Amino acid sequence: MTATMKMDPKKTGYAGLSRQTGPNTVAAYKEFDAMELYCARCKQAVPVRKRLLLVLPEGDKYEYLCALCSATVGTKMDRQAKPVSLIV
Numbered sequence: 001m002t003a004t005m006k007m008d009p010k011k012t013g014y015a016g017l018s019r020q021t022g023p024n025t026v027a028a029y030k031e032f033d034a035m036e037l038y039c040a041r042c043k044q045a046v047p048v049r050k051r052l053l054l055v056l057p058e059g060d061k062y063e064y065l066c067a068l069c070s071a072t073v074g075t076k077m078d079r080q081a082k083p084v085s086l087i088v
Contacts (some may be wrong), residue, residue, distance in 0.1 A: 007008060030087065037073040039066040 039046045047067040054061040059079040066073050 031078075034064055034074065034076075037064055037066075039069065039071055039073050040071050041071045042066060046073075050076075 018040045033050065034048055037048050038044070048064040049067055051063050051065055052060060053063040053075065057078065059077050062076045062078060063072055064074040064076065
């Protein structure tokens with residue numbers, strides 16, 4: 001005896017899982033932090049450390065460093081940072 005399951009493609013995503021849509025789903029994917037990046041010096045994907053490089057009016061700039069050799073493997077601008085207010 002073989003059991004089969006019929007799925008409605010409008011209601012399901014990959015492998016029969018239901019899709020979630022709405023504002024909460026979009027907000028969950030606005031910000032990503034790298035865990036591994038390719039290092040040209042090590043010639044492999046390596047774990048990275050995130051270091052604050054600059055604080056700019058348009059946002060904070062971060063640098064990703066290789067955890068093995070400390071080479072720069074990427075940068076990121078965080079534009080969600082609150083704007084800096086200067087009082088003179």
